[in-house]
Amino acid sequence: MTKLSVNINKIAVVRNSRGGNLPDVVLAATRIEGFGADGITVHPRPDARHIRYDDVRALRRVLRTELNIEGNPTPEFVALVSEVVPAQVTLVPDAPDAITSNAGWDTVANREFLTAVTARFHEQGIRVSLFVDPDPAMVAGAKACGADRVELYTEAYAREYPADPERAVAPYVAAAEEARRQGLGLNAGHDLSLENLHYFVQRIPWTDEVSIGHALISDALYLGLENTVQLYRRQLKTAE
Template sequence: MTKLSVNVNKIAVIRNSRGGNMPDVVRAAQDIERFGADGITVHPRPDARHIRYDDVRALKRVLTTEFNIEGNPIPSFIDLVLEVCPTQVTLVPDAPDAITSNAGWNTVANRDFLTGVTARFHERGIRVSIFVDPVAEMVAGARACGADRVELYTEAYAREYAASPERAVAPYVAAAEEARRQGLDLNAGHDLNLENLAYYIGRIPWTDEVSIGHALICDALYYGLENTVQLYQRQLKH
C-alpha cells in the first residue's frame, strides 16, 4: 500500500503572511495524522518563507507517523536534519530563490557530494531518498550514491496527464522499473492531485510513498481538511 505523506508548507505560508501562529502548523500536522495520513513532510528553505527550522524541531517532538524533511543539503540543512533525526530525508537540488522544486539531481555529476551527504545521514539511522527526474541513469546513479530510495519528480507527468495519461506516465514506469532493478524503494511527488493520482499509482503500484502538499491544501479549502486527507487515501487504494 502506497503511503500518503502530507506536506504542510502551505499551511506555514498562510501563517507567515500575517505573523502570529494562525494557523498553527504543529496542530494542523497532528490533525492531519489523526485524519489518516501516514506521514508529514516539510521543506524548510533558507529564507524561511514557509516552514522554519524551529517548526521542524517542534514537529519532531509531537509527530507519531513518519517524518520526512526535504531540501537542498546546504550546511545548515544538514545540521538541522542530523539534530532532528527524522524518519527520512529527501535530498532536493533546489536553488535558494526557487519558488518550488523544479528539477531532480544529476546523480552522476554529483555522485561524490551525494555519497558523502548520504553517508552522514546513514550514520544517524536516517533513511535517504534522492529526488530525481524519471531517467534510468539518474535512478541508477542514486543507487551508486548509497541512497535507500528515489523520489520521482512528477511535475511533467501532471502537466501532460490531461492530454495523454499513458504517454505522461510512460517515462515514470520505466524509471520505477529501474529503481526496482536497482533494489531501491520508490517515492513520488510534485503536482500529484485527485485527478491524476489514482492512475499513476495504478501503473506503478510498488510506489512506497507519495508526498503531496499544494494540491491537498487547496482541495481542503473546498472539502475540509479531514475529508480531503481521506479523499487522497481513497485514491491510493482505488
C-alpha cells in the same frame, strides 16, 4: 498500500502572511495524522518563507508518524537534519530563490557529494531519498550514491496527464522499473492531485510513498481537511 505523506508548507505560508501562530502548523500536522495520513513532509528553505527550522524541531517532538524533511543539503540543512533525526530525508537540488522544486539531481555528476551526505545521514539511521527526474540513468546513479530510495519528480506527469495519461506516465514506469531492479525504494511527488494520483499509482503499484502538499491543501479549502485527506487515501486504496 502506497503511503500518503502530507506536505504542510502551504499551511505555514498562510501563517507567515500575518505573523503570529494562526494557523498552527504543529496542530495542523497532528490533526492530519489523526485524519489518516501516514506521514508529514516539510521543506524548510533558507529564507524561511514557509516552514521554519523551529517548526521542524517542534514537529519532531510530537509527530507519531514518519517525518520527512526535504531540502538542499546545505551545511545548515544538514545540521538541522542531524539534530532532528527524522525517519527520512529527501535531498532536493533547489536553488535558494526557487519558487518550488523544479528539477531532480544529476546523480552522476554529483556522485561524490551525494555519497558523502548520504553516508553521514546513514550513520544516524536516517533513510535517504534522492529527488530525481524520471531517467533510469539518474535512478541508477542514486543507487551508486548509496541512497535508499528515489523520489520521482512528477511535474511533467501532472502537466501532460490531461492530454495523454499513458504517454505522461511512460517515462515514470521506466524509471520506476529501474528503481526496482536496483533494489531502491520508490517515492513520488510534485503536482500529484485527486485528478492524476490514482492512475499513477495504478500503473506503478510498487510506489512506496507519495508526498502531496499544494493540491491537497488547496482542495482542503473547499472540501475540508479531514475529508480531503480521506479522499487522497481513497485514491491510493483503489489503486491496489
